[in-house]
Amino acid sequence: MAWTLDDSRPIWPQLSQQLARQIIAGVYPPGSRLPSVRELAAEAGVNPNTMQRALVQLEQENLAKADRTAGRLVTQDVAALEAARLREAEAVIRDYFEAMAALGYTGEQAVQLLKEEFQ
């Protein structure tokens, strides 16, 4: 997959967010093994230490856990996956409202337009 990195922010949170999205989307199904730090780092073209930090973040969000023999496994905890999905959804919604505000729409107008688009 293509990794897109924004220049103005630190790299590791962007990596952990993109990994979280892949986990939510089922690219890495629950209980499966994540590629090694080195493999992921090489794929994204980033420093292994940076990727390591991103993976630790995933562990803190309970999306992955270190396994003594198999590297890192994607969580099977449905609640944690659901929480992460909701967090990402909220981020998408915030982006929507911010972009609409930049176009000069109020919150209510933005909601209204959203509803109209949905129907």
Next chain:
Amino acid sequence: MSDYLMECHGLYKSYGLRAALRGVDLEVGPGCIVGLLGPNGSGKTTLIKLLCGLLQPTTGWLTVDGSAIGPYTKSVISYLPDRMYFADWMKATDLFDLFQDFYSDFEYEKALAMCQSLGVEPRDRLKAMSKGTKEKVQLVLVMARKAKLYLLDEPIAGVDPAARDFILRTILTNYNEEGTVLISTHLISDVEKVLDEAIFLKEGKIILHDTVDNIREREGKSVDALFREMFRAEPMEGGEF
């Protein structure tokens, strides 16, 4: 035993009257990739040559892996110079033989495997190779060693952008875990993603040394953008061209 792989204190180097390094204090730990960034003539190559023992400091001292520069440090440093120093009648395999004789940590098989993945035919003579291919051969020689400190002076300057990504990936996947890689370059946007730390050199002094993530977090911009801002040359005004 210090925790740093490499330390410099009060390092000063002048060529005649011209000072190239003016009081450099630097500590770099093991297992990281560090960018040595600065405009032309800021002292990048001088610092690297001092670490290799190719130059002697005018004043100040430096250590690598806890030892003063000498035969031991040379055995743990893998150096990619900024220019080619091999005879052009040699083949890449001749160079591999040479390196195997000189360095006990050189891995012949790994060098051949890297040639293959970089698309270099190791039995070609250097004079039959393009500039970029020669650079790749040099990189293979340097990265096929299991060194503690890799000093790469402008490793990507002469190759096309696609090969650049490939070379950076080669560096990422081939340096050993405890090894530190010091890369000097001014192609910052290309190397930024692979760096742990960035060092900005200006007129022989270190003006910034921090992790890339800290810099991005604090400044809200990429290291490349910060570099352009800090080293922006004001165009001459009112001059006649």
